[in-house]
Amino acid sequence: MPTLEIWLEYASTYSYLTVARVGELARQRGVTLDWQPFFLPPVRDQQQLGFPFPEASAKTAYMWRDLERRARRLGLPYRRPKQYPVNSLQTIRVALLGAREGWCQAFTEEAFRLHWTEGQLIGTDENLGAALLRIQRYHRLLHDINPIQHHLEGDAMALQWGVARGRPGALFDETGITAIVQFGSALCGRPLGLRAVDFVPPPPTQPQPFMDYFGCPVRWSPPVTRLVIPLVNLQMPLQQPDPVLRRLMEEQVDAALAHLPESGDLADMTRRVVANLARHGMPELEQVATELRLSPRVFYRRLADQGMNFRQLRDSSLQQMAESYLLDGRLSLADVSLLLGYTEQSAFARAFKRWTGTSPLQWRRARCAGEPT
Numbered sequence: 001m002p003t004l005e006i007w008l009e010y011a012s013t014y015s016y017l018t019v020a021r022v023g024e025l026a027r028q029r030g031v032t033l034d035w036q037p038f039f040l041p042p043v044r045d046q047q048q049l050g051f052p053f054p055e056a057s058a059k060t061a062y063m064w065r066d067l068e069r070r071a072r073r074l075g076l077p078y079r080r081p082k083q084y085p086v087n088s089l090q091t092i093r094v095a096l097l098g099a100r101e102g103w104c105q106a107f108t109e110e111a112f113r114l115h116w117t118e119g120q121l122i123g124t125d126e127n128l129g130a131a132l133l134r135i136q137r138y139h140r141l142l143h144d145i146n147p148i149q150h151h152l153e154g155d156a157m158a159l160q161w162g163v164a165r166g167r168p169g170a171l172f173d174e175t176g177i178t179a180i181v182q183f184g185s186a187l188c189g190r191p192l193g194l195r196a197v198d199f200v201p202p203p204p205t206q207p208q209p210f211m212d213y214f215g216c217p218v219r220w221s222p223p224v225t226r227l228v229i230p231l232v233n234l235q236m237p238l239q240q241p242d243p244v245l246r247r248l249m250e251e252q253v254d255a256a257l258a259h260l261p262e263s264g265d266l267a268d269m270t271r272r273v274v275a276n277l278a279r280h281g282m283p284e285l286e287q288v289a290t291e292l293r294l295s296p297r298v299f300y301r302r303l304a305d306q307g308m309n310f311r312q313l314r315d316s317s318l319q320q321m322a323e324s325y326l327l328d329g330r331l332s333l334a335d336v337s338l339l340l341g342y343t344e345q346s347a348f349a350r351a352f353k354r355w356t357g358t359s360p361l362q363w364r365r366a367r368c369a370g371e372p373t
Contacts, residue, residue, distance in 0.1 A: 003032045009040040010088035010095065010111065013053070013067055019112045020076050023105055035104040037095040039088065051085070077117040094231050103155035110232040126241030128188050129234030132159055135180060138253050142293060156195050157234060160226030163200055168298055170201035173225040174210075180227065181214065189239045191215065196228040266302055270310070271317040278318065282341040285310045319355040322348075326364045333360055 006022065008015045026033050044051070053060040064080060071078035091111060098104035114120040136148045136159065146161040146168075159180065177197060184192050194216040203220035204210070210218045214227075273291045277283040288310070289299035303309060318340050325336040337348035352360045 001030055001032050003034050005034045005036055007036045007038060008108070009038060010091045010108075011040070011086050013063060013084075016112050016116045017067070017070055017074065017076065019108055020116075021074065023109060033105060035095070035099050035108060037092045037099060037104070037108075039092050053085070079117055079119050081115055082119050091235060094235075097152070098155060098231075101154060107155055107230075107232050110230070111235060114232070114236070120236055126238045126243070126246075127234060128184055128192070128229075128236045128238070129157070129231075131187055131238065132157075132180070132184065132229075132234070134250075135159075135183075138257060140293060141253060141256055152231075153228060155232075156228050156230050158226045158228045160198075160224045162224045167200065168295070170199070170204070173199050173201060177225065177227055178213075187238045188236045190236065192229055193233045194227055195230055196226075198222045198224065198226045200225045266306060267308055267313055270303075270313045271320075274314050274317040275321055278321065278341040279339055280341070281343075283314060288314075315351070315355060318351070322352055322355075322360070323363070326360060327367060329368070336360065 004026065006018070008019065022033065025031075043049075053063055068078055068080070095104050095107055095111075098107045133150070136150055139148045146163060148159060148161050150157055150159050152158075161176075177199070181192060181194070194214055196216055197210070197214045197218045199218070199220050200222065201220065207218065207220070269292060270288060273288045274283045277287055277291065285300065286296045289296045292299060294302070300310070303313070322336060322340055325331050325339055331339075333348075334345050337345040340348060342348040342351070349360055352358075352363070356363060358366075
């Protein structure tokens, strides 16, 4: 079977006329297509060539009229893109992966169709894929049960979370996936074109509404909860991108993220949160769970799964803080009590004696005298 190499730049206008027809023509004639995406700007720069279609030039105006005329003659749908020229680097990177894995043609045909028949931008930084990756980056500000991850599955991307840190239940998984889908559709102004949706919990009594809503196959009881989106759909631009507002918001959420405990060791995370909350009063389980972006029930269960309980962790954190404060001679026992969240000094003294077997005053005197406690 003969092979035909197709070299194309995704920002090229006239390439649309070829991409829209060559696949079917090749199938009719038994020709294999070898897709070779390339990025043209470095070539032009090296050869010191200018942009071939400068804005507001007679040549560019003729190009648009000629494209419309040719598309009409060939019976191809045509809609002039809202923005020209476009930076196709991101699109070409995806296409190169497709060329290696065998799905470049399908990706290319869909990318050109979206660009030239629906007016969707290609290669923009403000697209669905970037928005979904921000969800993955900042999801800990909403919850820290199981981390969101993404990976490639051929010509699609899966966004998923597992059960390593617990099973929050059907309501959490269903709400999470639905929120992502609704969020993405609202940003782009069109359905996401999902390929598949999976939920870890068992199937509901009426699964059909799920399939109707997501518009794709839906499975229950697999190892992970996930949604699968074709890579070409990740190129869909946002309807009303605002780079300035995005940067301002990212500064805020980056700062909030920096103040979260590191994910991983639940005991250490709990102790840090207790230490931060103690100055405002005695930390309770519900408060700490909220700071960790967990429900109280999930927090309690995760501690139990690791053989721990909240009171022991809180006491160990408070004891460590108390000993540190008692070494500071400028702080009175009343000051230490308040810093640890105790409204009464006597309550602190009883707790400290329970932890160490001695009173705060005796512990301080012994330490100041260099004696073991």
